[in-house]
Amino acid sequence: MEFDFSPVIEYFPTLVQGVGVTLLIGLAVAVMSIVGGQIVAVISLYTRRVVSWPLRFFIWLFMTTPLLLQLYFLYFGLGELILIPAIVVGILGLGFHYMAYNADIFVATIRSVSDGQYEASRSLGFGHIRTLIYIILPQAFYRALPQLSNNMIIMVKDISVLSAIGIGELVYVSQYAISVTFRPFEFYITIAVIYYLINLMMEAGQSWIERRAAYRR
Amino acid sequence: MTTSTDTPMVELKGVKKHFGDLEVLKGIDLRVDRGRIISIIGPSGSGKSTLLRSINHLEVIDGGNILLDGMPVNRPDLKGLAFERHINHIRQNMGMVFQHFNLFPHMSTLDNVTLAPRRLKRMQSTDARKLGMELLERVGLADKAKAYPSSLSGGQKQRVAIARALAMQPKVMLFDEATSALDPELVEEVNRVMKGLAEEHMTMLIVTHEMAFARDVSDWTMFMDEGVVVEANTPDRLFSDPDHERTRHFLRKHLGSQG
Ligand SMILES: Nc1ncnc2c1ncn2[C@@H]1O[C@H](COP(=O)(O)OP(=O)(O)OP(=O)(O)O)[C@@H](O)[C@H]1O
Numbered sequence: 120m121e122f123d124f125s126p127v128i129e130y131f132p133t134l135v136q137g138v139g140v141t142l143l144i145g146l147a148v149a150v151m152s153i154v155g156g157q158i159v160a161v162i163s164l165y166t167r168r169v170v171s172w173p174l175r176f177f178i179w180l181f182m183t184t185p186l187l188l189q190l191y192f193l194y195f196g197l198g199e200l201i202l203i204p205a206i207v208v209g210i211l212g213l214g215f216h217y218m219a220y221n222a223d224i225f226v227a228t229i230r231s232v233s234d235g236q237y238e239a240s241r242s243l244g245f246g247h248i249r250t251l252i253y254i255i256l257p258q259a260f261y262r263a264l265p266q267l268s269n270n271m272i273i274m275v276k277d278i279s280v281l282s283a284i285g286i287g288e289l290v291y292v293s294q295y296a297i298s299v300t301f302r303p304f305e306f307y308i309t310i311a312v313i314y315y316l317i318n319l320m321m322e323a324g325q326s327w328i329e330r331r332a333a334y335r336r
Numbered sequence: 337m338t339t340s341t342d343t344p345m346v347e348l349k350g351v352k353k354h355f356g357d358l359e360v361l362k363g364i365d366l367r368v369d370r371g372r373i374i375s376i377i378g379p380s381g382s383g384k385s386t387l388l389r390s391i392n393h394l395e396v397i398d399g400g401n402i403l404l405d406g407m408p409v410n411r412p413d414l415k416g417l418a419f420e421r422h423i424n425h426i427r428q429n430m431g432m433v434f435q436h437f438n439l440f441p442h443m444s445t446l447d448n449v450t451l452a453p454r455r456l457k458r459m460q461s462t463d464a465r466k467l468g469m470e471l472l473e474r475v476g477l478a479d480k481a482k483a484y485p486s487s488l489s490g491g492q493k494q495r496v497a498i499a500r501a502l503a504m505q506p507k508v509m510l511f512d513e514a515t516s517a518l519d520p521e522l523v524e525e526v527n528r529v530m531k532g533l534a535e536e537h538m539t540m541l542i543v544t545h546e547m548a549f550a551r552d553v554s555d556w557t558m559f560m561d562e563g564v565v566v567e568a569n570t571p572d573r574l575f576s577d578p579d580h581e582r583t584r585h586f587l588r589k590h591l592g593s594q595g
Pocket residue numbers: 355358360378379380381382383384385386387
């Protein structure tokens with residue numbers, strides 16, 4: 120079998136566009152799932168059961184069912200009710216999915232901040248909420264970073280699942296290119312290399328963050 | 337707010353506290369006048385920490401009264417947010433120093449010190465910085481302003497913790513075994529800072545296991561055992577000629593072990 124990469128070069132602008140969409144979705148999902156994960160963790164730890172239990176149930180639901188199923192559910196379910204662009208459905212779906220995983224991490228790291236930290240802040244005259252904001256959550260965040268960035272690295276790979284609902288991310292656009300050029304292997308190899316490079320960049324980012332976080336723990 | 341000079345800075349009247357069946361404070365009375373330094377000694381489990389924590393409302397007492405400069409600490413009449421506001425105000429007037437420092441690890445030492453004035457008094461950052469540097473200077477750590485707690489020794493951490501507690505210009509400082517978690521060679525640097533505060537007439541309540549320091553620094557020493565004040569006296573009198581056998585027994589053990 121002979122490789123011919125000229126179709127890949129021909130469709131390179133399309134691939135770049137796909138990478139752009141992938142990274143954009145990744146960024147949106149990262150922000151949503153990290154900010155949302157913290158909020159969910161705080162609510163599930165510090166509110167009454169009528170609020171926290173349903174929330175925990177949702178976390179559990181998102182963590183125990185396949186991502187693809189959740190996406191179909193949102194896409195066909197929500198899509199029936201209101202008209203929303205597929206990309207929004209994709210971001211929400213992935214966002215909720217990883218929000219659940221991130222919330223799980225935050226719950227553990229918030230709990231791991233010692234009572235002494237809470238008491239020190241209260242003894243200075245900070246109220247409960249300010250203590251959370253200035254003292255507990257930042258520390259929980261630094262402690263969560265290693266697992267958090269692992270989750271985000273896995274998440275970027277999961278973006279490819281969004282091709283199932285027709286979002287023009289990297290895998291989807293290459294599938295289109297393949298259907299026209301009939302050169303699947305060349306494209307799959309190229310995508311794999313691109314994902315590898317994205318991963319490499321994220322790991323570099325991870326260790327940079329990790330170095331900065333280490334002395335703040 | 338009361339500011340008359342004859343109002344005691346801290347006053348405890350019949351303070352009671354129990355944990356389940358265990359009565360930890362069995363009616364404690366104490367009057368601390370402005371600028372006075374009280375040391376509290378006693379065997380492990382006698383209720384010293386509980387007493388100090390009750391003054392700061394980290395423990396909620398079951399009976400009696402605690403007044404800070406005439407203001408009641410416990411206000412069962414206030415609920416919810418109203419009580420939060422009240423207790424935050426009370427706590428801003430007390431500095432508390434913990435055995436395990438409890439510095440905020442995610443902030444530089446300067447930020448540890450300036451957090452409360454910046455956020456609670458809305459102090460401008462240049463003013464806060466100036467205040468923070470002055471306080472770090474005072475505990476001998478101005479050169480560590482940018483360092484994070486993880487890079488400090490125990491003695492340095494505790495000195496930063498003292499500076500942090502001073503930043504709100506408290507009326508009284510509460511020390512709960514400030515040097516117990518330190519290696520012996522680091523105790524002195526912390527004691528020196530506390531002595532400096534004593535010379536500036538800071539009102540202080542000091543729970544300590546260090547008898548020599550208690551004797552040296554305080555105006556009045558309280559010996560507690562099993563939730564009661566067994567006796568209280570000037571340190572010279574209490575350490576050299578205690579009235580009670582329990583005190584004598586405790587001192588024999590503790591002075592003996594210190595050589
Ligand atoms: N949160 C709590 N729940 C239950 N019991 C407690 C609690 N805090 C303290 N106690 C108990 O109350 C008693 C007094 O404790 P406290 O810490 O005040 O003693 P202490 O005099 O400070 O002792 P040490 O010298 O060891 O620090 C002890 O028997 C302790 O086990």
